[in-house]
Structure formats: C-alpha cells, structure tokens
Amino acid sequence: xxxxxxxxxxxxxxxxxxxxxxxxxxxxxxxxxxxxxxxxxxxxxxxxxxxxxxxxxxxxxxxxxxxxxxxxxxxxxxxxxxxxxxxxxxxxxxxxxxxxxxxxxxxxxxxxxxxxxxxxxxxxxxxxxxxxxxxxxxxxxxxxxxxxxxxxxxxxxxxxxxxxxxxxxxxxxxxxxxxxxxxxxxxxxxxxxxxxxxxxxxxxxxxxxxxxxxxxxxxxxxxxxxxxxxxxxxxxxxxxxxxxxxxxxxxxxxxxxxxxxxxxxxxxxxxxxxxxxxxxxxxxxxxxxxxxxxxxxxxxxxxxxxxxxxxxxxxxxxxxxxxxxxxxxxxxxxxxxxxxxxxxxxxxxxxxxxxxxxxxxxxxxxxxxxxxxxxxxxxxxxxxxxxxxxxxxxxxxxxxxxxxxxxxxxxxxxxxxxxxxxxxxxxxxxxxxxxxxxx
Numbered sequence: 001x002x003x004x005x006x007x008x009x010x011x012x013x014x015x016x017x018x019x020x021x022x023x024x025x026x027x028x029x030x031x032x033x034x035x036x037x038x039x040x041x042x043x044x045x046x047x048x049x050x051x052x053x054x055x056x057x058x059x060x061x062x063x064x065x066x067x068x069x070x071x072x073x074x075x076x077x078x079x080x081x082x083x084x085x086x087x088x089x090x091x092x093x094x095x096x097x098x099x100x101x102x103x104x105x106x107x108x109x110x111x112x113x114x115x116x117x118x119x120x121x122x123x124x125x126x127x128x129x130x131x132x133x134x135x136x137x138x139x140x141x142x143x144x145x146x147x148x149x150x151x152x153x154x155x156x157x158x159x160x161x162x163x164x165x166x167x168x169x170x171x172x173x174x175x176x177x178x179x180x181x182x183x184x185x186x187x188x189x190x191x192x193x194x195x196x197x198x199x200x201x202x203x204x205x206x207x208x209x210x211x212x213x214x215x216x217x218x219x220x221x222x223x224x225x226x227x228x229x230x231x232x233x234x235x236x237x238x239x240x241x242x243x244x245x246x247x248x249x250x251x252x253x254x255x256x257x258x259x260x261x262x263x264x265x266x267x268x269x270x271x272x273x274x275x276x277x278x279x280x281x282x283x284x285x286x287x288x289x290x291x292x293x294x295x296x297x298x299x300x301x302x303x304x305x306x307x308x309x310x311x312x313x314x315x316x317x318x319x320x321x322x323x324x325x326x327x328x329x330x331x332x333x334x335x336x337x338x339x340x341x342x343x344x345x346x347x348x349x350x351x352x353x354x355x356x357x358x359x360x361x362x363x364x365x366x367x368x369x370x371x372x373x374x375x376x377x378x379x380x381x382x383x384x385x386x387x388x389x390x391x392x393x394x395x396x397x398x399x400x401x402x403x404x405x406x407x408x409x410x411x412x413x414x415x416x417x418x419x420x421x422x423x424x425x426x427x428x429x430x431x432x433x434x435x436x437x438x439x
Contacts, residue, residue, distance in 0.1 A: 059089070091308055147172065159214055
C-alpha cells in the first residue's frame with residue numbers, strides 16, 4: 001500500500017502533525033470504500049475529487065508504462081475531455097453487459113460498483129427494500145432497457161400503457177420493438193385517471209389474443225393527470241403473472257411517492273425507473289433503476305449495447321457523497337414545505353384573479369386555471385426569466401392526457417426538490433402581474 005515518506009524533510013514534530021492531518025483526510029475515502037453506504041453527512045468536495053482521482057488512476061490509460069495499440073484506449077484530444085469524465089476515459093461496462101468489470105478500467109469498474117452499492121443503501125434509507133443501479137442514460141432510454149429485459153426474460157411482445165402525455169416513454173416502448181396498447185384516461189372531477197379495471201381488460205384481451213403483455217405504469221406526472229394506482233396494478237400483474245415496469249421519474253424526492261412504491265413492491269413490480277437529475281440534482285443524462293430482483297437488474301444491464309460513458313454514473317456518485325443522507329432528507333422536507341407554500345399562494349391568487357386551483361392529488365405540482373391563452377402566459381413567464389411553468393390549452397389532447405376537450409385552460413407550476421421558498425413566492429408574484437394585466 002502507498003506510504004507517504006517525508007522523514008527528514010521537515011522537523012519530526014511537524015512530520016507527525018502533517019501525517020495526522022493526511023490520515024484524517026484519507027479516512028473519508030477509507031470509510032466510503034470500507035462501508036460502501038451513503039454517508040450520514042455529505043463529504044467535502046475535495047475529498048470526493050480525491051476519491052475519484054484515486055480510482056481513475058487505476059485505469060490502464062493512466063499506466064505510465066502502458067503500450068496502447070488498441071482502437072479504444074482512452075485517448076483524449078484535450079485535457080478538458082478527461083476532466084469532464086473525471087478521469088474515467090475508458091468508461092464503464094463491457095460489451096454485452098453494462099455492469100461487468102472492464103479489464104482496461106479497474107478504477108472505473110470499482111467506481112461503478114461502489115456507486116451501485118451506495119445507491120442501494122440510499123434507497124434502503126428511504127424505506128425501499130430494493131437493489132439499485134445507476135444507468136448512463138436518462139428516463140426514456142432506461143425504460144427501453146427495462147422493456148428489453150422484459151422481452152428477454154418473459155418473451156413479452158406488447159406493452160399495456162395507461163396513457164400519459166409524455167413522448168419519452170412512448171418512444172422508449174417503440175425503440176424496444178414492442179407494440180403499444182394505450183389505455184385511455186377518464187375525467188373524475190378535475191383529475192385525469194386510468195381505471196385499473198380498464199388496464200385489466202386490456203391485459204385479458206391481449207392474453208386471449210395469444211400475446212404476452214407487460215404493463216408500463218406511470219407513478220409521477222404533472223396535473224391534471226394523476227399517477228396510476230401502481231399497488232392495484234401490481235396485484236393484477238401478479239395475478240396474471242405478467243411483468244410490470246413503473247415510470248417513477250421523480251418519485252424519490254417525496255415521501256408520498258415512496259410510500260406508494262413501498263406498498264406496490266409487495267406485489268408485482270419488476271423495476272422502477274427514476275431520473276438522476278430530477279431526484280439527485282445531477283446534470284441530465286442518468287437513470288436510476290431499482291428492483292427487488294437482482295437478476296432482473298443484471299438482465300437490464302445485459303440489454304445495453306457496448307460500453308458507456310462514465311460521466312452520468314460519476315454524477316450519481318458525486319451527488320450521493322456530496323449530499324449525504326441528512327442533507328437529502330432536509331431537501332425532501334424543504335420540497336414539501338415549498339409545495340404547501342405554492343398551494344397557499346395560488347389559492348390567494350385565484351381570489352384576486354378568478355379561476356381555481358385544480359383539485360389534483362400531487363405532492364410536487366399544482367395547476368391553476370386561466371382565462372387567457374395559457375401557452376402565451378407560459379411564454380411571457382419564460383421571457384421574465386422564469387423556467388418550468390407549463391401552459392396547456394383545454395383543446396390540447398396530448399397535453400391534457402385526455403382524448404376529448406378538458407374543461408379548463410391551465411398553468412402547471414412545480415415545487416420540486418431543490419426549489420427555494422423565494423422562488424415560489426417570486427413566480428406567483430409574476431404570474432399574478434400577468435393575469436391582472438390581462439383583465
């Protein structure tokens with residue numbers, strides 16, 4: 001093992017003091033590598049950089065005596081490129097299996113396995129008794145990899161999709177080579193939902209037609225579409241012995257969604273996909289997949305063709321180490337309070353401007369009706385340097401997740417993890433100014 005020999009370079013008392021400091025600094029890294037769990041408190045950024053540097057120095061492209069004659073040798077045209085991948089130029093995975101160790105990348109392989117171990121401990125700290133892996137692709141492609149695994153393991157050929165107006169899952173279904181059977185939403189008060197009975201009818205129809213269906217349900221979505229009843233869907237999938245994948249894009253930031261997942265995992269849920277950027281505050285490009293079945297996670301990794309860029313996985317590791325469990329729980333609580341504040345302020349707003357706050361069960365987002373063009377209002381908010389609000393016209397069949405006209409034009413505003421109370425206050429103030437000017 002590497003030993004720092006500074007004997008004779010400085011006075012003995014200074015040497016002892018310096019080595020003590022070095023030992024304490026390195027202890028952060030030792031603890032992470034020994035325990036392989038999310039730390040209670042977040043690590044200093046310098047320690048995270050040091051850990052990544054140590055691991056990346058294990059890869060063969062860092063070997064000072066290496067002779068590189070292959071076509072893929074971690075060569076970079078610029079040092080900037082090496083910095084962008086945190087030194088893991090060889091990437092992760094091996095052709096044919098994403099989580100397999102890569103002989104040219106001992107450090108990256110260790111980093112990936114460490115990330116998955118820490119990610120699993122994070123999920124279990126949230127109350128989910130699952131195994132997790134980070135994927136180097138975002139939600140839509142992660143869902144596609146899950147569906148590929150479903151086909152390989154269960155010979156499924158058609159996806160039952162309770163309709164949600166999101167192009168990524170739909171494209172993911174087609175990319176995986178499945179036929180899609182939509183189950184339509186229905187209007188219940190302000191909320192758009194998919195009846196569980198209609199999902200079961202679709203399953204029965206496909207089975208009777210000689211097909212092998214699976215279900216892709218949606219837990220997290222913006223109002224007025226409410227999340228699917230994944231617990232009841234899980235019961236039905238268990239009864240008919242068919243696979244069930246859940247799109248929980250931003251489920252990990254909310255106790256409400258975590259509890260629904262916890263209940264659903266008692267029945268048939270093969271895997272859940274969440275987004276790393278929506279939940280762990282990473283740059284876009286990473287996915288989190290979790291399941292009770294480790295073999296199914298391995299099958300997902302087998303669906304990935306070739307090697308992958310390490311950066312999305314490194315970003316997951318950085319967030320988990322930087323935040324630590326305590327800070328993440330604090331952010332969850334802050335998100336809940338901001339959601340309550342948003343509801344309070346929007347209810348005050350409609351007292352002045354008319355309209356209503358739609359009665360939708362959603363712990364992240366709220367929708368408020370407007371009398372003028374919602375798309376134009378959202379555009380004006382964007383020009384006022386507000387990003388995130390979504391304007392949807394009642395006649396937009398895709399946007400309302402409904403196949404007929406929705407009763408209202410509306411604006412959707414989110415209070416997702418990472419938002420601040422001052423952000424919520426400011427966006428409602430700007431929306432109020434626009435709506436009052438339009439009267």
